[in-house]
Amino acid sequence: MIEIALKRLPHGEGLPAPAYATTGAAGLDIVAAEDVCLAPGARHAVATGFAVAIPPGFEIQVRPRSGLALKHGVTCLNSPGTIDADYRGEVKVILANLGAEPFQVTRGERIAQLVPAAVEAARLIEVQELDDTVRGTGGFGSTGRHSLP
Numbered sequence: 001m002i003e004i005a006l007k008r009l010p011h012g013e014g015l016p017a018p019a020y021a022t023t024g025a026a027g028l029d030i031v032a033a034e035d036v037c038l039a040p041g042a043r044h045a046v047a048t049g050f051a052v053a054i055p056p057g058f059e060i061q062v063r064p065r066s067g068l069a070l071k072h073g074v075t076c077l078n079s080p081g082t083i084d085a086d087y088r089g090e091v092k093v094i095l096a097n098l099g100a101e102p103f104q105v106t107r108g109e110r111i112a113q114l115v116p117a118a119v120e121a122a123r124l125i126e127v128q129e130l131d132d133t134v135r136g137t138g139g140f141g142s143t144g145r146h147s148l149p
Ligand SMILES: O=c1ccn([C@H]2C[C@H](O)[C@@H](COP(=O)(O)OP(=O)(O)OP(=O)(O)O)O2)c(=O)[nH]1
Pocket: 062, 078, 081, 082, 083, 084, 085, 087, 090, 091, 092, 093, 094
């Protein structure tokens, strides 16, 4: 369990805090801080009304809610969105409406979920040759039924 500082912004006053819907939930549900109508094919960075300070070595992933995706075709366009540990601005949810009908986002409605995760920092070491593997350079379905020659 890690601790993440959360600052409510003026336009987020009165909204429910991010919360786990059940004890075993992986994601903290977050709600919209604004009303916005998403036309089919449209996208919008939806305000949440809060900012966070994540401890070094961690990130928060912004993930879609499957119910919105299945019922309405509404998803997070950049899924999973990345909240960096050093970001202090408002957390926003880039919602896209891939459905055929307009979708009304209503202030207070749950629109996405936050999943905190540990991140490893890497130091890149430039080399002339990489080690051999069975896969080699094959990818993009190379092991499947319709594998390319
Ligand atoms: O769904 C998201 C994704 C990002 N962010 C914020 C927090 C994150 O730390 C910052 C930058 O995100 P990212 O690195 O994905 O975007 P970028 O296009 O690389 O922008 P930057 O140049 O600011 O890093 O934007 C959100 O609020 N919601």
